[in-house]
Amino acid sequence: MQPVETVLRARRVATPDGTAARWVGVHGERIVAVEPYDTPVPAGARVVDLGVDEVLMPGLVDTHVHINEPGRTEWEGFTSATRAAAAGGVTTLIDMPLNSVPPTVDVEALEVKRACARGAVAVDVGFWGGAVPGNLKELRGLHEAGVFGFKCFLLDSGVEEFPPLQPDELEPVLAEIAALGSLLIVHAEDAEAIDRAPSAAGYRYADFLASRPRGAENLAIAWLVDRVRWTGARAHVLHLSSSDALPMLASARRDGVAVTVETCPHYLTFMAESVPDGATQYKCCPPIREEANRELLWRGLADGLIDIVVSDHSPSTPELKQLDTGDFGAAWGGSPRCSWGWRRSGPRPGRAGTTSTTSSGGWPRGPPRWRG
Amino acid sequence: MQPVETVLRARRVATPDGTAARWVGVHGERIVAVEPYDTPVPAGARVVDLGVDEVLMPGLVDTHVHINEPGRTEWEGFTSATRAAAAGGVTTLIDMPLNSVPPTVDVEALEVKRACARGAVAVDVGFWGGAVPGNLKELRGLHEAGVFGFKCFLLDSGVEEFPPLQPDELEPVLAEIAALGSLLIVHAEDAEAIDRAPSAAGYRYADFLASRPRGAENLAIAWLVDRVRWTGARAHVLHLSSSDALPMLASARRDGVAVTVETCPHYLTFMAESVPDGATQYKCCPPIREEANRELLWRGLADGLIDIVVSDHSPSTPELKQLDTGDFGAAWGGSPRCSWGWRRSGPRPGRAGTTSTTSSGGWPRGPPRWRG
DSSP: OOOOSEEEEEEEEEETTEEEEEEEEEETTEEEEEEETTSOOOTTOEEEEOOTTOEEOOOEEEEEEOOOTTTOTTTOOHHHHHHHHHHTTEEEEEEOSSSSSSOSSSHHHHHHHHHHHTTTOSSEEEEOEEOOTTOGGGHHHHHHTTOOOEEEESSOOSSTTSOOOOGGGHHHHHHHHHHHTOOEEEEOOOHHHHHTSOOOOSSOHHHHHHHSOHHHHHHHHHHHHHHHHHHTOEEEEOSOOOGGGHHHHHHHHHTTOEEEEEEOHHHHHOOGGGOOTTOGGGOOSSOOOOHHHHHHHHHHHHTTOSOEEOOOBOOOOGGGGTTTTOOTTTSOSOBOOTTTHHHHHSOOTTOTTOSGGGTTTTOOOSSOOOOO | OOOOSEEEEEEEEEETTEEEEEEEEEETTEEEEEEETTSOOOTTOEEEEOOTTOEEOOOEEEEEEOOOTTTOTTTOOHHHHHHHHHHTTEEEEEEOSSSSSSOSSSHHHHHHHHHHHTTTOSSEEEEOEEOOTTOGGGHHHHHHTTOOOEEEESSOOSSTTSOOOOGGGHHHHHHHHHHHTOOEEEEOOOHHHHHTSOOOOSSOHHHHHHHSOHHHHHHHHHHHHHHHHHHTOEEEEOSOOOGGGHHHHHHHHHTTOEEEEEEOHHHHHOOGGGOOTTOGGGOOSSOOOOHHHHHHHHHHHHTTOSOEEOOOBOOOOGGGGTTTTTOTTTSOSOBOOTTTHHHHHSOOTTOTTOOGGGTTTTOOOSSOOOOO
16 A cells, blocks of 8 residues: 555545445545545554544536636635635636636636636636637637637626627637537527516516526527537537426437536525525526426436536625615626535435435536537 | 207217216207216107217317318318318318418418318318418408418428518517417427438438427427517417427416417327338428327326327328338428327327326317417
8 A cells, every 4th residue: 555644534435336434545635545444544644534424525626617817806816716616625616718807718818817826726727718709710729728618608798898609600619619629618598588588677586587587598508509419519508597408408419419518506406486585696697496497407417417517606796796785687697606506506315316326416526528 | 958850879978077978969060968878868869879989079170281272182172171180080170371372371362262162161161371471461351351370480381382481570470460369370490400400311211300300399499489478479389299398388388478389190199210211101390209209298298288289181192292212301291180180199098198088188179279
């Protein structure tokens, strides 16, 4: 056996084969041994014994985190975001290309982000690039510089420096991304459907929910799926809220269309019926929907239709959430989540999809591996 | 009791309360009595006794029948269509506005159809009007002349004299139909999705199926639902084949969107896995899909999500079905169905959705009542 500096010993260790009593030996930054609980520990090792109700598990990977540094560091910077991630069990995160200024839409902006991150981060950090109108020629450079893929919006992103792709811009982007062997990740709500929905203004959650109907997600996803089908590219649907779309995603995949999908802890945890009026901390886009929808998302996770659970961690300053006025129309759409997301949507006794063999409850435990 | 000319006596009579042993008294064209089987029959009445395995039930209403007279009477005329309907248990049918020449897109064309029908029909016949590019101003006249609603296509209809509505034409049509209190019935497959799918040419059924992917239906239905939502009109999705769309239709209805949906006996009876290559008699649009899809359509019927079953009876001359070449690309897309549709997709023991209390198996037994 290699030298062991530290032993972590627990009755409940999440392993690929399920939960078991084990001790884990660590040397430097590497796991060097996983042994049955009662095996004698190496002499001289520091031993940390977990409580009987504590679970020892691998660090999680959160592929949907908005770190807004530079430009909006007061919303969330690398120092605070990566510490929140570590507190939530996340040891690797991938940063979204928007809400920082400049957004990560060319290599120069990526280098700015990397410079900010260097020395400030408490966990491993990777980067998504952005696909916006006019930056098609930047995608190759970003890909070669190491971004994990490219994010686009199909409607207003919430910040003016990261505009949405227009309908006729999506296919050229998909074609370029297919040529690169990269991945397009998509905020899929239909712009016209949202524009024509009732106003979100005011403090009633029901009005906010009606302002982001499921139809807007359903239409955007149906539209995206066909373009992925035609181009042979790989695409990923971000933060799925409308369970209506699960059957069409499933059948597209059976046809060989390379589309994956994620959902988030807030869609799995909360439900519209319980959101108090004026509680703008629950505002997100797409919105938290009804209990019946939440149960179908859990089903999609249990069935393997939903590939991963990620946080969509997207803080702002408290005043932007309009907690004083409770106005859902004016409030910022993001919330901090990576410190609590897994604790709320991870495995729970009796909950389908969260057995001991899927001990992370859909949260990735290793490097992202995208279908396709 | 009123005078009774004829008594129809059966051990299995379909009533609103289920199947029971009854006799039904008829005078002229009216049912004047429904009595327990053992009640003495009126003196002098002619008695017809059904066999123990025969069911006596009300006539069916088939709201989706193409009678191609005048213009293509050799495909199907009023005489042959209405006799086929009667043979299939259908006592009322509603005729589609296309495949006859002229199509039923103005009052003059409606009167031409009515003149052809007069004296030729064996069952009650009603008419749908057509919504095509340029005939918006004809809709009111057709409505006032008694059409049950208006059919449109979102892609090539198969006959050049009945072109599809372009995307920007749908909303004005829906607005006019809402103003009339009428109904739009829609062939919902997305034109671009079909154009860009692989070719249907050749004798392989798998190639034909791939030429009409579920995504084309899913996208067109998602797109239609939003426009119905925005206009407050009533619309009906014709001949649903893709079960993927059921959840989004269900959630739109929960939102109060006035959308209904039908499916057809061929989607409930056949499955792609069993269609022989070259068997172009199975060609229809949208296509017959996989067994798993068929089972979900049955589930949709049992759950009340699918409102009605109708035949989509649409014969042609045999040579147009390309039975000699077996070329799915060249074959006409319709088939005769109203003579056998109910017998194949009506109630079956053990089949969800077809209990004795839903004795018509989804086929309408009375005047169409559209939701909304």
